[in-house]
Amino acid sequence: MAKVIEIKDVNTNFYTYEGIIKALDSVSLTIDHGSTFGLVGESGCGKSVTARSIMRIVQEPGKIESGKILFYPDPNKNGEGVDLLQKPESYMRDLRGDKISMIFQEPNSALNPIFTIGFQISESLLFHRKKELCQSVVDDLGKTGNGLFIPLSALLKKIYEIGARNPEALLLGLFSRIPILKRWDRLLKKKALNRSIELIDDLGIPNPQEVVKLYPHNLSGGMKQRVVIAIALACHPVLLIADEATSNLDVTIQAQILNLLKELKKKEISSVLLITHDLGVVAHTCDRVGVMYAGQLCEVADVRDIFENPRHPYTSALLGSVPKLLQKKTLQSIEGNVPNLVNPPEGCRFHPRCQYKTDICSEKAPPMEEVGTNHSVACYHHLSG
């Protein structure tokens, strides 16, 4: 299957006062077109940093040190991927929100409190779809009887034709500074707003015409999360990253959002990187799963294999710590704590908590090894299937 993104040996560090936090240590993973990849692990194991590294929006004081993030935008054209880490910021700006977009964890803080919902969704369209929007305004103006004063309508049409040819034209910037023509983009904004209304209507938000005029604090958590999803979906991304998209919602809303994502994946988006610490969500939605521990990827496999046949001791322990409905025994937890990433343990980072450890575990980090079909694991003593 064609790849959509291939991450190779990415290292991301955070430079804090306590020292350098090695948040990602040689993480490599591949996501295929049309698949849903689940990334699981405890809090602070580097899941979100992986997502942010892909989009290159790691916040201060974080820095992507090395590695390659190869992006293949078109599934039919197999060839060299684009290394996102080598591209200039302007390229990334055009990519973010258009080809790759992201849903954030906390809908309450992911939206800007002082802008309307409509503005926040249309913004994304105005960044990436200005050309198409201008063209459709031109088409509208071409039709007669739009109620505008005729010479003005002709002038506006001219302006939008410039926009349809080159949305970054200097002339448009100039128009925005001339007092009367300053508001030339009103039709454009209206167009974008109408698109936003359609978009949130599709996501099942009742009363979309009214909702776009509201502010985030007027909406409930589930509605806000739908708005966040609408922002991410506005330009039909090739890769959608859902960073704990449902973690802070209650179970019914969570199920709604997950089903929504599943449905959307069929129609609109190509592939999803789903970040979560909830194994139930993984079982429900993912095709492939990557398990992370302390900034390293320790096991990657198809979703059935992970649940039926976990090979890494950590994966197996993680699965053991999930409560089951008919459970009789006490719930198992993993002994010890997540290591401090300023001074991670030598060798395999899981060894201090691992019951299968031997001397080699604390000396050399185990390499990623293929142990079955599409199943790789980084462990010297991987559990037999």
Add this chain to the structure above:
Amino acid sequence: MASYILRRLFFLIFVLFGISVIVFGIMMSFGPERRAAAYITTPQQINAIPEIIKTYGLDDPFVIQYVRWIKEISKGNFGWSRYGAMPVWDALLTYLPITIELNLFAAPLTIILGIWLGTRAGIHKNTFIDHVTRITSVIGWSLPTFLFGLILLMVFYGLTQWFPPGVLDDKFIREIIQHPDRFTAYTGMYTVDGILNNRWDITLNALRHLVLPVMTQVVVVVAVLVRVMRSSMIEEMSKEFVLTARAKGASERTVNLLHVKKNALIPAVTVAGWLVALSLQGSIAVEIIFNRPGIGQWTAASAIALEMAPVMGMCVFLAIVYLTTNLIIDILYAVIDPRIRLE
């Protein structure tokens, strides 16, 4: 919105009543003799004190004296200012324009400069720009006003004669006094009156006199606003919606100057409003050093001489200033932040 403003203005009456009772109460804590002393001008009049107390009813009960005072105020009689040698109301009209004129230029400059510098310092946190801005503003803040004013005066007047102190050149003052029919004092501010009388030379001259005091005022006050704006920018920049905006494809400029700055303005507006209200009571140091007979000088002199009437008048005036500023800040809040609704 309109009903909210009306309601706030209505409540202003009660707040003013409260303030007047408190101010009057403090004044009443001085004995009748002490207050009667304000009426005498020569040592011979000392014997007249009991008589003065009787005539003015200074030993009457609190309520009676208070009602009498309110009655006089409602007639527009705020009492007599001995320092100004005129009624308090006239003194206010004479001295206030000079303070307002200074702040007319200093306040917008402070707000624009403070917000601009604070924003830049916040965006470029811990870089050269940030350090320079912070160090300069801290120096400006910690330099005593009188010292900074004197240095400016020494350089720009003592050495170069560019920007003289005072309000207007003597030749213009003489002209205005000699020909009162040619120059009408509409506002009491020479810069504005000059334009209204079509005397641009007077406006320009008045502006020349304003340069140094405005500079002093701005440098001393702006640091507070810079610091608030900077820290507010830094706080907002770490919020999650910034990531959302960046993930949408917004440029660094859009993120910082639209998404972050608008949020960061909310605390800055409070501080800015507070600074303006504070400067309206007149900076005594600036007024004395640059020889501008403003309201600060007048209040200080009146308070030292224990002149009750001007001090009380000033208290009521300042109460009105602070209350209106608060109202304006609250309205601005609602304009910037949709979460705040005025009801």
